[in-house]
Amino acid sequence: MINKNKAAQSRQLVFSILLSFILLSCEESGTVGAGFINESEIVADTIMVSELPIKSVDPYLGKLTYSATGAFNDPILGEVNAMALFKPSIIQGDIGDLPMDTKALLRLNIDIENIYGRQDREARFKVLRVADFWRGSAFKRSDEVSVVESDGGPIEQQVGEFTLADFDTTGFAELELSGNWKSDFIRFYNNDDANRDSVYRHEDFGLAIVPEDDANEIIYARISTSRLLLIDPADEDTTTNIMLDWATDIDITGGTAPANNVVLSNLYDQYLQFNFTDIAQNLDNNNFVRAELVLTANENALQNSLTENEERFETPPFRIQLGPSSDIAYDLGFNTISSTASYDEGKYRFDITELFNASIFADTDITEVYLYAGQNSGYLSFSSFFDVTADAANAPKIIIFNLENEE
Amino acid sequence: MKNLVFPILLIVCLLSTNANAQTGNSAEARGGSIYSSIGVGYPVDVTSAGLKAQGILGLTNINRETSSLANPGLWASTFYSQASTGVQLTRANVENSASSGTNVNLQTGYLHLLFPLKPGKIGMSVGMYPVTRANFKSVNTKTFNSTANTELEYTNEVQSFGGINKFEVGFAFKLGENFSIGYAPSIAFLTLKNSEALDFNVSGFADHSQEIDYNGNAFAQRFGFTGTFKSILRETDTFSFGGTLNLPYTIDAKRTFSAIKNVRGAEQEVTINGAEDQNGDIDMPMEASFGLGYSPNNLFNLAVEAELQKWSEFSNALDPSSQKLMNDRKKIGFGGQYHPYRKNLDTFLSGFKYAAGISYDTGHLNILDQNIETLWLNTGFGIPSKVASFVDFSFQYGFRGTTDNNLFKERIWTVGMSVNLTELMFVRPKLR
Numbered sequence: 042m043i044n045k046n047k048a049a050q051s052r053q054l055v056f057s058i059l060l061s062f063i064l065l066s067c068e069e070s071g072t073v074g075a076g077f078i079n080e081s082e083i084v085a086d087t088i089m090v091s092e093l094p095i096k097s098v099d100p101y102l103g104k105l106t107y108s109a110t111g112a113f114n115d116p117i118l119g120e121v122n123a124m125a126l127f128k129p130s131i132i133q134g135d136i137g138d139l140p141m142d143t144k145a146l147l148r149l150n151i152d153i154e155n156i157y158g159r160q161d162r163e164a165r166f167k168v169l170r171v172a173d174f175w176r177g178s179a180f181k182r183s184d185e186v187s188v189v190e191s192d193g194g195p196i197e198q199q200v201g202e203f204t205l206a207d208f209d210t211t212g213f214a215e216l217e218l219s220g221n222w223k224s225d226f227i228r229f230y231n232n233d234d235a236n237r238d239s240v241y242r243h244e245d246f247g248l249a250i251v252p253e254d255d256a257n258e259i260i261y262a263r264i265s266t267s268r269l270l271l272i273d274p275a276d277e278d279t280t281t282n283i284m285l286d287w288a289t290d291i292d293i294t295g296g297t298a299p300a301n302n303v304v305l306s307n308l309y310d311q312y313l314q315f316n317f318t319d320i321a322q323n324l325d326n327n328n329f330v331r332a333e334l335v336l337t338a339n340e341n342a343l344q345n346s347l348t349e350n351e352e353r354f355e356t357p358p359f360r361i362q363l364g365p366s367s368d369i370a371y372d373l374g375f376n377t378i379s380s381t382a383s384y385d386e387g388k389y390r391f392d393i394t395e396l397f398n399a400s401i402f403a404d405t406d407i408t409e410v411y412l413y414a415g416q417n418s419g420y421l422s423f424s425s426f427f428d429v430t431a432d433a434a435n436a437p438k439i440i441i442f443n444l445e446n447e448e
Numbered sequence: 449m450k451n452l453v454f455p456i457l458l459i460v461c462l463l464s465t466n467a468n469a470q471t472g473n474s475a476e477a478r479g480g481s482i483y484s485s486i487g488v489g490y491p492v493d494v495t496s497a498g499l500k501a502q503g504i505l506g507l508t509n510i511n512r513e514t515s516s517l518a519n520p521g522l523w524a525s526t527f528y529s530q531a532s533t534g535v536q537l538t539r540a541n542v543e544n545s546a547s548s549g550t551n552v553n554l555q556t557g558y559l560h561l562l563f564p565l566k567p568g569k570i571g572m573s574v575g576m577y578p579v580t581r582a583n584f585k586s587v588n589t590k591t592f593n594s595t596a597n598t599e600l601e602y603t604n605e606v607q608s609f610g611g612i613n614k615f616e617v618g619f620a621f622k623l624g625e626n627f628s629i630g631y632a633p634s635i636a637f638l639t640l641k642n643s644e645a646l647d648f649n650v651s652g653f654a655d656h657s658q659e660i661d662y663n664g665n666a667f668a669q670r671f672g673f674t675g676t677f678k679s680i681l682r683e684t685d686t687f688s689f690g691g692t693l694n695l696p697y698t699i700d701a702k703r704t705f706s707a708i709k710n711v712r713g714a715e716q717e718v719t720i721n722g723a724e725d726q727n728g729d730i731d732m733p734m735e736a737s738f739g740l741g742y743s744p745n746n747l748f749n750l751a752v753e754a755e756l757q758k759w760s761e762f763s764n765a766l767d768p769s770s771q772k773l774m775n776d777r778k779k780i781g782f783g784g785q786y787h788p789y790r791k792n793l794d795t796f797l798s799g800f801k802y803a804a805g806i807s808y809d810t811g812h813l814n815i816l817d818q819n820i821e822t823l824w825l826n827t828g829f830g831i832p833s834k835v836a837s838f839v840d841f842s843f844q845y846g847f848r849g850t851t852d853n854n855l856f857k858e859r860i861w862t863v864g865m866s867v868n869l870t871e872l873m874f875v876r877p878k879l880r
Contacts, residue, residue, distance in 0.1 A: 077544075077856065078485045078584070079769075080606045081644055081658075083592040326722040328707060330646065330656045383652065392652050395710055402711045402718045442592070444646075444656070 081444045083330065088320060090334075090437035093303060093313055093428050098370050100309035100417070103177030103288035104265075107419030110166060110250040110289075111259030113158030115353070116346040117304060118423050119296025121157075123289060125262045126171060126186060128247030129269035130285040131230045131237065138231040139271055139280075145218040145226070146270040147201060149250075150263040153212040156205075157421055158258035160350050165253040166260075168201035170222050171246035180288035181370070182310060188249045200248055205260065212263075215270070222248065230271075247286065261419055289419060299342040301431040305414045306423035307357035309373045312413035314364075317393070320439060321400040321407060331442040334361070334391040334412075336382075337435040339425040354422040357414040358382065361391050364409030373413050381415070389426070393439070480553040480583035482542060482856050483813055483820055483849065487770040488640055488662070488730065489580035489611035491757060491777065491812055494518070494558045497534055497866040498840035501828025502783025503805030504753045507690035509628075509676040510741030511749050511785060513801075513830075514838055514868040515562045515573075518737070519690045520630025521672035523562055523571035523620035530562040534866030540858040544851050551858075553583055557866070571620045573632065579612040579732075582640060594650075602648045610640035612699070612732070614668060630672040638664040638699050638730065657708045662766065664701030664730065670694040684745040694735035696761065701730045703766040728765030733758040747791070750784040759812035775814035781807035781824075789832050801830040803842075816853040823847045828864075838868045 108125035115121060147168065156162065169188040200222045207214040229241045250262060264287035271280040291308065298304045305311055315334075324332070338356070347353065361380040366372040379396055382389040391412070399405035414423065427435035484490040494517045499506040506516035515530045516522055534557040542549050558577035565572050585607045591599045618632025643659035674690040705723040708715050719725075739753030757777040764771050783805020788798040804827040811820035828842035842864040849857045 077482060078586060078606055078608070079642075080588070080604055081646075082590075083602075085593065326720065328658070328720045328723070330648075331653050333652075390652070394654065395712070398709050398711045398718075402709065402716065405712065442653075444658070 079446065081328075081446050084443050084445045086327075086441045086443055088439040088441065089433065090315075090429060090439060092315075093437055094315075095303060095311055096314050096369075096411075097311055098309060098373070099181045099183045100370050101180065101374065102182050102291065102308070103175075103180030104286070105289060105417060105419035106263065106265070107152060107261035108250075108264050108287055108289040109157075109259050109261055109291060109419060109421055111158065111164060111252045112256045113259050113351075114257070115158075115296070117296060117298065117342065117425055118306060118421075119293045121259060121291065121293050121421065122252075123259055123291045123421075124188070124252070125250040125264065125287065125289055126175060126177075126180075126247055127250070127262075127264045127267070127287040128245070128285045129226070129282045131226070131241050132282060133230065133280075139227045140273060140275065141224060141227055142274055143223075143227055144272040144274060145223050146272065147216045147218050148268040148270055149203070149208075149214050149216055150266040151205075151208060151212050151214075152261040152263065153205075153208055153210065155354055155420065156258050156260055156352070157354055158351055160352055161258065162205040164256035164258045164260075165202060165204050166256070167199055167251050167253065168203075168216065168218060169199060169249050169251050170220075171249050174243065174246055175288060177286040177288045180290075182291060182308065184290070186246075186249070186290050188251055218248075218269075242285075249290075259421065291421070299339050299425055301428055301435075302339050302342065302425045303428045304423055304425045305359070305412075306421065307414035307417050308421065309370065309413060309417050312369070312373065312411045315410040315412065317396060317407045317410055318400065321397045324397060324441060325401045327441060328444045329394070329397070329441050330444055331392065331440075332394045332397045333440040333442070334393050334437070335440060336389040336391075336412075336426045336437050337431070338384075338387045338389060339427060339435075340387045342425055354420045356384075356424040357422045358416055359384075359389050359391070359424070360413060360415040361393065361396070362411045362413070363396065363405075363407065364411055365406070366409070366411070369411070373411065373415075374417060378415070379410075389424075480538065480551060480555065480581070481540065481848065481858060481860075482551075482584055482586070483811075483858075484582040485584040485606075485608040485642075486773055486813060487580075487762070487764065487767070488638060489582035489608075491759075492578045492581050492611075493779075494577040496532060496840055496868065497536075497828055497842035497864040498785075498801075498803065498830050498838065498868075500842035500844060500862075500864050501803035501805065501826050501830075501840065502751065502785055503781035503807035503824055503826040504739065504751050504783050505737060505755065505781070507672075507674075507692065507737055507739035507753050508688040508741035508751055509674045509690060510686060510688045510743050510751055513832075514840065514866075515560055517558060517560050517573075517575050517577055519672040519674060519692050520573065520618045520620055520632040520670060521628050521674040521690055521692075523573045523618065523630050524622040524628035525568055525676075526562050526564045526571045527567040528564065529871040530560075530868060532560045532562075532866060532868040533558060534864060536862055536864040538860060538862045540848075540860040542856050542858050544856045545854050551584075555581065555583065557864075565619075569622045571630075573616070573618040573620070573630075575614070575616045575618070575632075575634075577614055577616070579614055579636065581611040582608040582642075584608045600648070600650050600653070602646050602650075602653070605643075605645040605647070607641070607643045607645075609643075610662075611638075613637050613639070620672070626677055627673065627675050631669070632672070633667065633669045636666045636668045636697060636699060636732070638662055638666075638701055654710055659706060661704045661706075662701055662730075663704070664699040666697045666699040666732070668695070668697040668732070670735075682744065686741075686743040686749075688741040688743075689739065690741075691738040692736065696734040696758075697732050699730040699732065700727070701764075701766055702727050726766055729763070730766065731761065731763040733761045747787050748784065750782075752782045753780070755779040757812060762812075773813050773815055775810070775812060775819060777810055777812035779807060779809040781805060783807075783826060799831075801832065801838075803828050803830070811848070815855060818850050818852055818855055820849045820855075822849075822860075837870050838866075840864075840866045840868070842866075 109123040110125040269282040505518040616634035620630030640662040737755040741751035743749035813820040830840040
């Protein structure tokens with residue numbers, strides 16, 4: 042009986058070991074079989090873009106991070122003339138009314154590193170009174186503002202002047218402001234009427250930083266970090282005033298794009314408008330993993346169009362945005378970006394997969410797709426692309442990466 | 449044996465559940481034969497581990513220890529209700545002229561319930577079992593040319609899972625003293641998923657997955673017969689023969705293609721135009737088998753069996769390319785079983801039954817003029833109980849395929865286990 046129990050126990054042991062072996066054995070996924078099994082391959086298909094319609098827009102140029110001022114004749118972009126407009130606030134400090142002999146210092150902040158144009162750093166700039174009403178939050182490129190250049194009467198019109206040599210290494214300079222603007226400003230400042238702010242906004246047009254006629258460089262002022270210092274000569278008490286408003290007034294004329302090229306700057310003044318509907322409809326039978334819009338920059342023209350002592354700001358990022366838009370000037374700056382191009386070896390590549398997917402699988406309207414230079418923080422930059430008339434290697438195209446079965 | 453009841457029942461429950469969930473569940477079975485990715489999967493021989501150990505299907509009535517799904521004619525002679533199921537672990541070393549690797553696959557098998565409506569005369573069978581099985585997964589590293597004229601790399605996880613299962617209810621009748629016949633109608637379900645998941649290692653390319661699902665069902669039927677004769681050459685011997693005929697059937701199948709794409713910022717299953725749902729017939733082939741068995745006494749039995757599956761008649765309107773690779777499958781097996789436990793000896797080794805056999809299978813595939821043949825060497829043992837229940841283990845070593853024409857050769861180890869329970873198992877012994 043004992044022997045029979047032992048035999049039974051032994052059989053149970055064998056069973057348990059084998060059962061455990063089977064149940065606890067791990068599964069492995071295979072790694073052999075590539076090429077034998079039927080699997081999909083990625084095949085690139087090229088569709089040439091037939092049209093590259095350029096649209097114009099009147100962009101907002103107020104209250105940007107940087108305000109350009111200066112002049113430069115860029116062979117591709119054209120002759121650029123810019124002036125920075127600004128208007129100090131009249132927030133009253135603790136010192137009460139200011140005497141008329143108050144010293145006014147503009148603590149101006151500029152980007153000391155980046156200069157567009159000649160790098161001589163010899164340009165001279167004037168601070169002049171503005172002769173027309175303007176408002177930064179609504180200031181558009183088409184708005185025309187003039188400055189009081191010459192003596193308009195018995196009182197001197199020029200408010201200040203400076204060169205880049207006046208700035209320290211952090212980009213700050215303290216520039217004394219004078220002339221009839223200062224006395225007018227002190228009167229606004231000392232005005233205790235309830236409507237002083239409103240009167241100031243509408244009756245004082247602020248100041249402009251304007252290059253001298255021989256300037257061949259453009260600098261970037263940072264008005265938001267600049268201050269107006271008001272110093273009482275009696276006790277040296279200083280009131281620091283922030284800037285109430287600012288904008289950039291830019292004129293660009295006479296630009297010549299290289300042959301078979303289109304030029305887009307980051308002023309948001311022009312953009313390319315695509316209608317991808319037909320292309321997407323023709324793709325609805327394709328199982329694609331990526332759709333890519335490729336534009337080729339004319340790097341040769343960009344690099345060889347400046348003299349040795351001239352520089353441009355780096356080319357801007359290029360973006361795609363889905364329309365339609367009722368206020369394109371606003372939307373280019375604030376609406377959702379659909380795609381930002383990667384840039385490599387002269388090619389801008391936009392991932393437009395989601396746009397096409399949205400059109401094919403969700404009936405999203407892609408009749409208006411805007412391509413534009415982005416990041417208009419005030420730095421002026423641009424790029425030159427080959428257009429649809431260029432050779433096939435450089436012309437705009439859409440690459441579809443299809444997933445095709447080997448069958 | 450009584451101590452084994454709980455784990456055995458647990459396994460039965462698990463396997464019963466898995467049998468339903470088997471198709472399309474990638475976590476359950478993976479890394480099977482690379483050849484299972486073709487057509488509707490690799491044909492499955494539904495046999496217990498005890499029969500696998502002999503290299504045969506179990507067509508004859510030479511040994512009535514365990515139930516068999518192979519031949520409906522055998523179901524008439526049962527005296528007890530029986531339940532059986534099995535599981536098989538396969539490890540295959542795969543190689544071709546360019547690569548090698550290992551696939552491991554745990555495959556659940558079948559569930560078979562047998563009821564004696566009239567003990568020894570009329571039996572009823574309820575079974576759920578696989579007919580074909582695809583369980584292949586491969587992760588391949590591939591490249592393509594970007595528009596920047598650089599080669600970009602991605603991985604493609606290709607999976608093929610599922611196959612055809614049958615739910616079958618059959619009856620068998622004894623005709624006279626020596627013969628019995630059986631008929632088993634069934635519903636055949638096709639659930640097959642071929643999927644790809646592309647994982648890009650570069651920015652700008654979102655991961656992509658897609659799958660093709662084949663679903664359908666059909667009415668199928670098969671017949672079986674057996675003849676059993678005792679005392680032919682000697683007083684203690686038994687001779688038996690058996691055969692089956694599976695009629696061809698047509699699956700009304702539907703092919704569905706779907707892909708996951710990023711649409712408006714969210715992943716969404718989409719249907720590509722031109723890849724809409726398709727309906728088509730899948731013609732499954734006729735199958736026939738025949739076997740002979742001889743047992744000189746109650747300790748030893750031998751059997752030789754052959755099977756023909758007319759896969760050359762297979763057609764798939766939804767994937768016509770696969771039918772060009774099909775070839776008639778012929779299989780022959782020979783094996784025997786030794787039952788020392790019937791001597792009632794007290795030694796350890798005499799407490800088991802032992803089996804061995806060999807089988808050769810031409811395979812159902814002919815690729816580049818090469819039959820994907822399989823040679824199996826089989827052995828195993830079984831653990832009996834006093835209440836006519838068995839736990840059987842099989843060990844098989846097989847050679848499948850060839851490396852010619854850059855095809856794949858698989859050297860396969862399998863360990864199988866099956867459990868056969870009778871109603872006696874649940875009868876509490878009376879106190880004496």
